[in-house]
Amino acid sequence: MGFTSLQFVFFLPIVFGLYWTIPVRWRNILLLAASYYFYMTWDYRFGALLFATTFIDWILGLQIEKTSSVKRKKLFVALSLITNLGCLAAFKYTAFLYNTFEWTRSEINGMQPHYMEALIIPIGLSFYVFHSLSYIIDISRGKIKAETNFGTFALFVSFFPQLVAGPIARFGDLGVQFREERKWNTEQFLSGCRLVLWGYFKKIVIADRLATIVNPVFENPETYNGLTLLIAGVFFTVQVYCDFSGYSDIATGIARFFGYELKLNWRRPLLSKSLHEFWGRNHISMTSWFRDYLYISLGGSRVTYPRWLLNLFLVFLISGLWHGASWTFVIWGALHGIVYIIEIVLKDKIRIPFGGWIYLFLFHSLALIAFRAENYNDLKTIYHHIFSFQWSAEISYVELTGIADRLPVLLSIAGILSLFAFELREEHRWLSSLPKMQTLWRPLFYTILFVSIFTLGEFSANVFIYFHF
Amino acid sequence: MKRVLIYALLAIALTYAIREVLYIGIRKNAGGEFDKLNTAFIKENKYDILIIGSSRAECQFFPPIIDSATGLHSYNIGMTGAVMPFIAASLEAYLENSAPPKYVILNLDLHSLGDATDTVYKFPRYFAYLNNSALYNGLSQCDSRFPAFRWISLYSMPYFGTKYLSNSMHGWMNIPTEYDAEYEQGFAPCKTDTRMQQPDSVQFITTHAVLSPEIKNAIERINNICIAHNMKLILTVSPLFHLQEKSAVSYEISKQELNQYAAENKIPWIDLGHDSIRFRSEFYGDPAHLNKQGALIFTRHFCSVLKQYLNP
Numbered sequence: 200m201g202f203t204s205l206q207f208v209f210f211l212p213i214v215f216g217l218y219w220t221i222p223v224r225w226r227n228i229l230l231l232a233a234s235y236y237f238y239m240t241w242d243y244r245f246g247a248l249l250f251a252t253t254f255i256d257w258i259l260g261l262q263i264e265k266t267s268s269v270k271r272k273k274l275f276v277a278l279s280l281i282t283n284l285g286c287l288a289a290f291k292y293t294a295f296l297y298n299t300f301e302w303t304r305s306e307i308n309g310m311q312p313h314y315m316e317a318l319i320i321p322i323g324l325s326f327y328v329f330h331s332l333s334y335i336i337d338i339s340r341g342k343i344k345a346e347t348n349f350g351t352f353a354l355f356v357s358f359f360p361q362l363v364a365g366p367i368a369r370f371g372d373l374g375v376q377f378r379e380e381r382k383w384n385t386e387q388f389l390s391g392c393r394l395v396l397w398g399y400f401k402k403i404v405i406a407d408r409l410a411t412i413v414n415p416v417f418e419n420p421e422t423y424n425g426l427t428l429l430i431a432g433v434f435f436t437v438q439v440y441c442d443f444s445g446y447s448d449i450a451t452g453i454a455r456f457f458g459y460e461l462k463l464n465w466r467r468p469l470l471s472k473s474l475h476e477f478w479g480r481n482h483i484s485m486t487s488w489f490r491d492y493l494y495i496s497l498g499g500s501r502v503t504y505p506r507w508l509l510n511l512f513l514v515f516l517i518s519g520l521w522h523g524a525s526w527t528f529v530i531w532g533a534l535h536g537i538v539y540i541i542e543i544v545l546k547d548k549i550r551i552p553f554g555g556w557i558y559l560f561l562f563h564s565l566a567l568i569a570f571r572a573e574n575y576n577d578l579k580t581i582y583h584h585i586f587s588f589q590w591s592a593e594i595s596y597v598e599l600t601g602i603a604d605r606l607p608v609l610l611s612i613a614g615i616l617s618l619f620a621f622e623l624r625e626e627h628r629w630l631s632s633l634p635k636m637q638t639l640w641r642p643l644f645y646t647i648l649f650v651s652i653f654t655l656g657e658f659s660a661n662v663f664i665y666f667h668f
Numbered sequence: 669m670k671r672v673l674i675y676a677l678l679a680i681a682l683t684y685a686i687r688e689v690l691y692i693g694i695r696k697n698a699g700g701e702f703d704k705l706n707t708a709f710i711k712e713n714k715y716d717i718l719i720i721g722s723s724r725a726e727c728q729f730f731p732p733i734i735d736s737a738t739g740l741h742s743y744n745i746g747m748t749g750a751v752m753p754f755i756a757a758s759l760e761a762y763l764e765n766s767a768p769p770k771y772v773i774l775n776l777d778l779h780s781l782g783d784a785t786d787t788v789y790k791f792p793r794y795f796a797y798l799n800n801s802a803l804y805n806g807l808s809q810c811d812s813r814f815p816a817f818r819w820i821s822l823y824s825m826p827y828f829g830t831k832y833l834s835n836s837m838h839g840w841m842n843i844p845t846e847y848d849a850e851y852e853q854g855f856a857p858c859k860t861d862t863r864m865q866q867p868d869s870v871q872f873i874t875t876h877a878v879l880s881p882e883i884k885n886a887i888e889r890i891n892n893i894c895i896a897h898n899m900k901l902i903l904t905v906s907p908l909f910h911l912q913e914k915s916a917v918s919y920e921i922s923k924q925e926l927n928q929y930a931a932e933n934k935i936p937w938i939d940l941g942h943d944s945i946r947f948r949s950e951f952y953g954d955p956a957h958l959n960k961q962g963a964l965i966f967t968r969h970f971c972s973v974l975k976q977y978l979n980p
Contacts, residue, residue: 654833
């Protein structure tokens with residue numbers, strides 16, 4: 200059951216209605232049951248894994264707090280790392296590692312490689328593993344107290360709005376909210392509604408519409424002109440942003456329906472003017488997770504200059520691998536790492552034209568092609584077609600309208616423009632500063648959003664991209 | 669909160685209004701696919717011969733040839749993807765606004781036989797025509813979601829999609845689509861599939877031809893409608909591509925059963941299933957449909973037999 204499924208249309212109002220009518224002491228239990236039900240609609244077996252890892256981390260968290268021995272603390276943290284990362288490695292990286300080994304062996308011995316099929320990854324595994332790990336590490340660092348109530352901790356890990364695709368919550372931010380009674384707040388509910396609407400608009404009207412053009416191009420990249428591939432790359436940049444930030448908006452909005460606040464996950468990253476700025480605005484919960492638990496563990500910036508740059512590069516590489524068990528994701532991470540380091544080295548030495556926006560957008564789009572390519576060979580083909588510069592606008596027009604007719608292409612472009620108009624408005628606050636427009640504009644804007652979702656939306660079954668991670 | 673509820677209701681009302689505007693646009697199409705549906709479900713017609721069936725009827729019977737061969741006026745309301753119960757419903761829906769034709773030609777083939785599905789192929793294209801009660805009832809029997817499609821705009825709109833939005837815009841602007849010119853009196857040609865250049869390499873799926881009670885009832889219903897409206901029903905079997913025919917199980921038995929039914933009810937039976945065209949891959953658009961050239965040849969063959977069943 201995803202946020203765009205018909206089941207969810209029934210699920211959410213039922214849970215919402217029950218939550219605000221039952222006695223306060225039952226509310227967390229209801230949310231926990233609803234979250235497990237939500238999760239187990241994909242596969243009931245995944246629920247057992249979620250429960251097992253949650254229970255182990257809850258016990259380990261209590262043990263870490265109880266013990267005064269540093270050695271024992273480290274042992275418990277290591278146990279949690281082994282459990283969580285072990286699950287992640289077993290489901291997500293076994294096939295990747297085995298196939299890489301097989302390929303290397305075949306290259307050396309000249310023997311036929313025997314590749315294995317990728318295992319089915321429990322949905323949202325990468326996200327809830329990060330929830331649990333941050334909890335354990337924060338306890339060991341003395342930042343938070345261990346949760347004594349298993350239900351509260353289990354709800355923190357499994358809270359359905361953010362369970363399968365984030366934002367990656369910290370116990371200090373979200374978990375503690377489950378300890379307190381939530382009071383009905385109309386303004387919070389309305390702001391939740393606005394976020395949900397905007398999230399659905401981004402997902403259904405912009406991202407899924409763009410997917411109808413992007414997917415066919417990336418399925419057969421060898422048949423397309425370099426310019427078409429570049430346009431598809433640019434479209435994918437907007438698609439993946441609208442898809443994921445749309446999910447985060449819906450998740451945050453739904454959490455507000457129940458009186459909870461999730462941390463801001465996106466701050467208009469496509470308006471960034473450098474990669475440095477981009478990573479301060481893009482997928483903030485993941486970026487800050489890697490910063491706090493990986494980058495700092497590697498020594499952060501309190502090391503020699505070359506080691507610091509290496510640390511940064513490693514974080515990007517591992518972040519790429521976290522997104523997907525494939526060399527194309529590693530390449531994506533490496534590209535970001537290299538350019539991030541170049542930006543640091545060249546800081547104040549060169550001036551990027553056009554305020555850096557075009558540079559950032561083009562680099563991000565080209566790098567994301569590695570993120571989207573089906574495999575390494577496709578990626579090579581795409582980059583070869585793009586960088587051979589044998590582009591033809593006429594052929595691209597024929598190719599794009601051949602995929603999706605003229606109207607979907609026009610709607611896609613209109614969707615991109617509306618996204619940038621909205622984000623520029625938010626960034627510069629020029630329209631909101633007009634007091635008369637505020638009262639007239641807001642209800643009208645959200646009414647138009649609602650109607651657009653149903654009139655212009657693309658509902659032909661595109662799950663959220665980040666479910667795959 | 670009160671204001672929010674008012675805006676929510678306003679937004680919902682707006683979706684109903686927009687939906688109606690889109691449907692009007694669909695019905696304004698003066699050519700192509702939607703003109704055919706207008707003819708079938710809205711317009712008042714006086715055709716002499718009506719061809720009914722699934723996509724094989726739609727793309728294999730060319731009415732202009734039938735007209736010139738018989739001197740009568742014919743129209744083809746073969747509906748792509750239609751199963752037998754829906755074919756019966758489409759005939760009833762046609763009769764809701766039009767005068768009964770003298771002859772109804774029902775095309776039968778391998779794909780008409782077998783289990784009916786619980787969804788209607790390309791169902792959103794019928795949304796603009798649900799005021800036709802016979803069509804609505806027929807579709808609702810085939811697909812239980814149709815009452816919701818008719819009455820709940822928030823449920824039907826997501827299925828409508830860009831294709832139909834585009835068709836509606838074409839209707840409002842009175843600009844034909846690039847495919848409109850291909851339609852002639854309800855006939856729509858099957859586009860040529862590249863697989864037919866090397867038919868031997870095509871993987872044919874084994875298809876079971878079963879004359880289920882549901883199909884028998886639907887044929888019986890069509891016969892009863894014809895009797896009630898004093899229309900002469902003619903059953904016809906069109907040729908399957910020979911390799912496709914080989915993959916069919918129980919096809920001959922089912923055809924014999926249908927032939928027997930026709931004989932018992934004194935319904936003319938035109939079996940062109942063994943027409944030699946079935947060995948000519950160049951006349952097939954895909955393994956299940958003749959292309960336009962094949963359709964013209966087949967319609968001539970069909971007319972030469974049809975004449976004997978027409979009243980002087």
